[in-house]
Amino acid sequence: MTTDANVYGDLTVEDIISLRKSLGFTQAGFAQELGLGSRAWSAVETGEATLRRIHIHAVERVALHYASLTNPMLASAAVRRDALELARKLEGRD
Numbered sequence: 001m002t003t004d005a006n007v008y009g010d011l012t013v014e015d016i017i018s019l020r021k022s023l024g025f026t027q028a029g030f031a032q033e034l035g036l037g038s039r040a041w042s043a044v045e046t047g048e049a050t051l052r053r054i055h056i057h058a059v060e061r062v063a064l065h066y067a068s069l070t071n072p073m074l075a076s077a078a079v080r081r082d083a084l085e086l087a088r089k090l091e092g093r094d
Helices: 004-008 013-022 027-034 038-046 053-069 077-090
Strands: none
Touching: 013 038, 013 053, 027 038, 027 053, 053 077
């Protein structure tokens, strides 16, 4: 099944599954964090349903929340890049 993510060059389903596991979530627990039903999220992870941009935004929101609490490397590369750019501008090094 194709994904909106591939069109935008963002996270893939495999990336998201890896992130979910690194955060220690089951599919059902992660679905709850995303505000989705466990069956709906399972369908996304197995390819039965399309991974949409809204899913990616939800995953990035959850990852950013947990990154702020535990490990900044859990935030997506784009978020980390934006944070570094903002820090440089605030320091006057842009």
